[in-house]
Structure formats: C-alpha cells, structure tokens
Amino acid sequence: MLMIIRPPNIQSLQTFLVLSECSSFTAAAERLHLTQSAVSRQIQLLEEHYGVTLFKRSARKIELTAEGVGLLHSAELIFRELGNVEKRYSKKIRPFRLKIYASLAMRLFIPLLNQFAADNPGMSLAVETETDLIYGDLAQYDAFVSYKDAAAITQEDWLLFAESLIPVCHPQSVCAKPLPTRLEQLPDYTLLHGSMNGMDWERWSLSKNLWLDPSQAQIFFNLDELAIEAALQGAGIAMTDQRLVQGLLEDGSLCSPFPSALQTDNAYVLTFKKGGDAHPNAAVVKRWLQQHLCADH
Incomplete structure (x- = not known):
C-alpha cells in the first residue's frame, strides 16, 4: 500500500539544488530570477519541513551540512526521474x-x-x-x-x-x-x-x-x-x-x-x-x- 506523505514544495527543492551547486545566495538568486530573500525563505521552509539545518552559513561562504548532503542525493534522484518523465511524455x-x-x-x-x-x-x-x-x-x-x-x-x-x-x-x-x-x-x-x-x-x-x-x-x-x-x-x-x-x-x-x-x-x-x-x-x-x-x- 502506498504510504501517504506530505512532500515539501517542489520549488523549494529546486532552490535547494541550485543553491547547493552555486554555494552562494546571490548566484542562486540570479540564476532563479528571484530575490536573495526569496531564496533564503525557500531554504527556511525546507529546513522547517524536515526539522534539520541544511547549510552551514558564514560571512564568506555556505556549505552543506551532513543532513544537507543526504537531501542533495535524494533531490538529485527525484529531479532526474522527473526529467525522464518529462522527456517520455512531453512529445x-x-x-x-x-x-x-x-x-x-x-x-x-x-x-x-x-x-x-x-x-x-x-x-x-x-x-x-x-x-x-x-x-x-x-x-x-x-x-x-x-x-x-x-x-x-x-x-x-x-x-x-x-x-x-x-x-x-x-x-x-x-x-x-x-x-x-x-x-x-x-x-x-x-x-x-x-x-x-x-x-x-x-x-x-x-x-x-x-x-x-x-x-x-x-x-x-x-x-x-x-x-x-x-x-x-x-x-x-x-x-x-x-x-x-x-x-x-x-x-x-x-x-x-x-x-x-x-x-x-x-x-x-x-x-x-x-x-x-x-x-x-x-x-x-x-x-x-x-x-x-x-x-x-
């Protein structure tokens, strides 16, 4: 039987993936055409959803926590499969x-x-x-x-x-x-x-x-x-x-x-x-x- 879950917002996961790749709120905001505060809010919503801290933040850089690395692997798989579905059915x-x-x-x-x-x-x-x-x-x-x-x-x-x-x-x-x-x-x-x-x-x-x-x-x-x-x-x-x-x-x-x-x-x-x-x-x-x-x- 399928387990009913409450998944996070897909845009928050996408923001998380882009921020993980860019390691910069400024660069991620530019790529996503969002404000830095909007990017920060998406990450905050994701952290609140899972109850963990996903990034270590410092004045110079941000980097993934252990929980963030784990989520990164799962999110990459999710988006890879979503991309495959898009290619398969979007004629x-x-x-x-x-x-x-x-x-x-x-x-x-x-x-x-x-x-x-x-x-x-x-x-x-x-x-x-x-x-x-x-x-x-x-x-x-x-x-x-x-x-x-x-x-x-x-x-x-x-x-x-x-x-x-x-x-x-x-x-x-x-x-x-x-x-x-x-x-x-x-x-x-x-x-x-x-x-x-x-x-x-x-x-x-x-x-x-x-x-x-x-x-x-x-x-x-x-x-x-x-x-x-x-x-x-x-x-x-x-x-x-x-x-x-x-x-x-x-x-x-x-x-x-x-x-x-x-x-x-x-x-x-x-x-x-x-x-x-x-x-x-x-x-x-x-x-x-x-x-x-x-x-x-």
Whole structure:
C-alpha cells in the first residue's frame, strides 16, 4: 500500500539544488530570477519541513551540512526521474513562456501577434500578464519584461523603452468641459491614475512646479490600460507613458493638453533566461522580439 506523505514544495527543492551547486545566495538568486530573500525563505521552509539545518552559513561562504548532503542525493534522484518523465511524455515542445505587464501586452505586444505567427508558423507562446510592477518567482518563464531604474540595467537586459510620462485626454472635451489650456486649470478636472499610488501624476506635476490639490477629483486604477480607456471616454485626464498611447495620439483618438513629457530615470527592459534551461526556440524568439519590440535593435 502506498504510504501517504506530505512532500515539501517542489520549488523549494529546486532552490535547494541550485543553491547547493552555486554555494552562494546571490548566484542562486540570479540564476532563479528571484530575490536573495526569496531564496533564503525557500531554504527556511525546507529546513522547517524536515526539522534539520541544511547549510552551514558564514560571512564568506555556505556549505552543506551532513543532513544537507543526504537531501542533495535524494533531490538529485527525484529531479532526474522527473526529467525522464518529462522527456517520455512531453512529445510536443511546450510554449515559450513570456511574462509581461498587462498594459504593455495590450498596447505593444498583442498588435504584433499576426506578424509573429507569419514569421514563426507553428510556434506557440504562453503569455502571462501582471499588473504589479514587482514580480514574484520568475524561474518558470523563458523571458520577462521588468521595470527598472535606468542605472540598474545590465548587459543582459534589452531596452524596450525609457519611461516618458505625458497627460492625455479626449480631444474634444473632458468631464463635459472644454480642454484645459493652462496648468492652473488642472484642479477643475478629474485626474486618472494608472496605478493605485498615483505617483506618476505627482512626479509630472512636481516637474512643472505644480502642487496637486488633495481635494481634487481623482480616479485610481491598477492598470494603465484602464486609465487610458477612461481618458478615451472623456472621464478625465490620464497620466501614462507616451509609448503606450503613441498610436492613439497619432490617429487623434487622444490628445495631450500639456504635451511636455517627463523623462524619468526608469525604463522597461526585456530579459531572457540564461544557460542550459533555455527553451529550444529561445534563440528564434529572442531575435524576433529584439527586432520588433526592443528600442535598441
């Protein structure tokens, strides 16, 4: 009879294997596309599950304890067998997995899908969107878009576009009123935010030496796309990235009452998984995305 057990989280075991190989929380975090604290937490959960200490930690290095060595042998066997099962039953190449912010997917990526299908017949994609700028576990993705300080961009990141904030609204009326022509008129209009913290409007207004009235009517969304759609309906003035609305500005669906954009110190970048875990179609997808989506290629 099969003994029913409560196994540990498979991701914790995978983190344990990678950390054992790297002997460094920093290197393991980079390989798994996690934060160091997330790696540390996964190991902590594993140690709590088995009730043993798996690593000896010092200022300079970490090394396996006797219990850790024992678990390493078992974990290697488990993952070797899981790999064999994957090879045996996975007849079809899995889709290339891309993680991207929802508004970028809708405004920039989806319009390219017909071209992608024409250029890469038969190739499958799995696109997962996120509304929060802070991602969780990225190890399962073959490529992902992230929002970074420009100073933190590395050689492994491909620039999509630098952030450039601009206010946009319906070209004829806003809140059933004519468009504002002076910054001093902004308190008379509803401000639309593409995030719940409202930081984009605050950053833009401060760059114009303008203090927003806290009693002013405002609508907060958790997605740029929703703020843009509200602006298209004349519900207020949205603050968003110029790249997201460039097409709408060019065809006249939106306009900017104050077209002076704020160039921030942030950017959106595309990063691909490294090493032997790369998807079989990674090179093809990488070239295509760099050609059609990235600003510097």
